[in-house]
Amino acid sequence: MSKEQRRAADCHRLPSVPGFEVAVAGALRSHRAQVWSVKMSMRSAPTLQQLAMHSLLSNPSLAISALEDVPVLLFPSLFLEAYLTESPELETLKAALDGLDLLVAKKDRPSRWKLHVLDLRSAYPNIWKRSYPHMMRVSCPDILPEEPTARPGSEKPEEQQPLMIVADLTIKDGPQDAFQAYLLGWARKRKARVQLCCRQLQILSPSTHQIQKALRAVRPDSIRELVVNSFWHRETMKRFAPSLSRMKNLELLDFSKMSAHVYTSRSRNFWYSRKYAAHLGQLQRLQELRLHDVFFLRGQLPAILRSQTPLKTLSLTACPLKEADLRFLSQCPCTRRLKHLRLRSLLMADFSPEPLRALLEHVAGTLETLALEDCAITDGQLSAILPALGRCSQLRFLSFYGNRISMATLHSLLSHTASLGRLSQGLYPAPLESFLPPDWCLGHIHPEAFAQVRARLAQAWRDSGTTQKLQICTDFCHRRHKGQFYSLGSDGYWVVTHEALPALSALPV
Template sequence: MVKTLVGTWPFIRLPLGALVKSWESQQDTLKAALHGLDILLPQEVTPKRWKLRVLDLQPDADSTFWDVWSGAEADPGTRTQNGDPARRGEKYASLAGPAVVVTNLCFQKMDRDELLSFLTERVLQRKNLPHLCCTKLEFRGPANHHPIVLERILNMVQLDCVREVEVNCRWDLHYLNWFAPYLAQMGHLDSLHLSGIRLGCRWFCSKDEADERLAQLTSQLSRLRPLQQLTLRFITFCRDQLDQLLSCMPTPLESLIIMDCLLYFSDITRPSLCPCLHQVRSMDLSGVCKVGLDHSFFPLLIYNASATLTHLDLADCNIHDSDLRALQPALGRCSQLSTLLLCGNPVSTAALQSLLQQIVPLCKFSLVELPVPPQCYVGPAQFLHVGRLAWVMEQLRLSLPGPRVLSLNFAQSPDCLIYDAILLRGDD
């Protein structure tokens, strides 16, 4: 039925994703829809009976689609004022292919995704591909897709529609540089997530080679003017040159996430001077200093973003009492700060009391996540001593300047170890 529906649909757009989102077998439905699309893809001239121009596979497609069947409905390649993808079918009437498939595209094992299997099979058989309008591109798992297959598929993607890219696989910098020109053409890219990327096939290479590869990447990233969020996790390709990567960003970032990366001292001191970080609203540096790096860069980094910073995550950064005291002047300038996460750091009760007394009145905190002090744990196995914890929480409660709610929370750290957290919530 679905296969026939695609071939005989009497309107420009078919929001199939909205129709099947509650079905148990979405992949079977997708396979049938793609087989219906396959009937006309090889044809050079689109038959007059073929009305369908946009096959929308997004599960969250516009729920009002029943009212907009004429050619004036919105187009995946344009945007409304609120930033949502608009959908006007007329734009695609002149495209070479018979239809546009609107969906998010994830490159992973082909047996997990009917769409990827369909596209890959057509590439290998040298058949025509549909145009693809994707708001999100994902690359997961090993880099097991041949560049020619990826290139053919990416060449059919309307790059101006992409808002988010996530590369979470074992790519090296050479492979990332192959993909970077596609990134540079994404005129509405908001979020870029890079995870697990290494410098090259060999862990060590010459400095000149590393500089050349990084310069090639930054020349492309410098064109990402709309980029608002940058996430770097488990990366080793920018050793001793993180500032070069951040300095290439042409506009200020709203969100910066650097987690569990192999960094050098220069990596975390020079970026504090990068212009792209001076208007950051959300900053996540959890796990950055677990290898004993100097924390002296934290105050400067926070100070430079103090006018706009609202969320700060310094969990598992090996922060001690002296480091926390050095942070307080910079934190005190963050008048817009609403969330502060400090779990997993070995900080004493006295240092936490000082933080609450001096910083809480100066900020707009709605949530502060504090570590349970080391004195609350006993024995070689470091069991939590309930009596000591109760005393610590009472001392912290007495340090609060005004009505606040103090509670105990059990959370999970980035390295999958369970730790305890004391939560401080605002009046709201």
């Protein structure tokens, strides 16, 4: 039997349904027209199923009228094709969701035909699994959270298992993504038979109404990564914080922009801090914690980091920090395997160097990236922690810009880091000798003085025999995330560039 005869036979075995017959007829005509050119190019011809789907999706009105009659085995592929098309028709997608609802609601379908998981994340466009929940736990552990073992006889029949839809969501101000808004409303109305799971949730809005409305549609224990990047008031956080307790599988929390209320007493702000910390302390699986410009951190790290789960990443930026918080980090079980540590724009000039030294010793065996940036660290503080820094054998990236240290202390720092065989890049401040005495506090580099500093640093770099990339940051703006860098090339010349400050997620590790 020839290939064309076999395709014709396949066509006769497809169900006979009105809308779908039109698509198949169009597909057959298209197929015959393509066979010769495909043979000539030695590529395999599109399947009849692919051509039928293309025919349906190229005619939205035909697709909508035919969706209820599309064979159940073809529905997942058709939905995925509609979702991933370059300019998807919103009405087609809405109708496709309603078709899904019909598919889930029907109980007379054989269980092997039922769709159980629909993954709409852009990074996983082809994940379709049917044998829920066992196959999902084996093949896609990032979708389903851990479930407690069911008691004998308590398992639900397979036909009663809900449809699980997985999508990454963004809550923002202004015009919303039309399909996401429809999906959230659609899932809220069908919570009995549909579960909307979200691995990555971004909140870019201060609107309590929008946030709560979206969270009512999402299974909270499916959220693994939460990013909050919007100016929140205390009341917004007060209403949102209880939701954190239900995100039991959260692994990454990135929270930005929540300053203390200037018209509120310190005791009242402290009361709010304790309330927020109590909810944050419920996150027992947290692996990455990034807090930027939040007032509720001061003195609350012991309450927030109560979990015994080892942290991989800790980033604290522009937050009020107590010396006792650093001491806690140096003793906390959850930091014993820390790989990435950033302390930026923290007022540490009056801190004893002992907690920071103890912290570096605590993480010396695992730390790969260390950023102590714009923390007003002095010569004496740095000299005290250098022996501990020299024992960080896994360190690959060091960023120390924004601190006011002398040329002698910087030279000592380079000598200690030169022995770290894995260190590939170091980002350092311009030493105090780069400024004239009246201007050092204003950050105005003196060209001739800085030229002499660069010459001495280049000689020290050559004498050390290190291969690390050496950079000097002479100016920076955290609001715009930009800086001015002098990079020493292998030829001994310095190259000046203006570029983005290194983000923790983009550090070269």
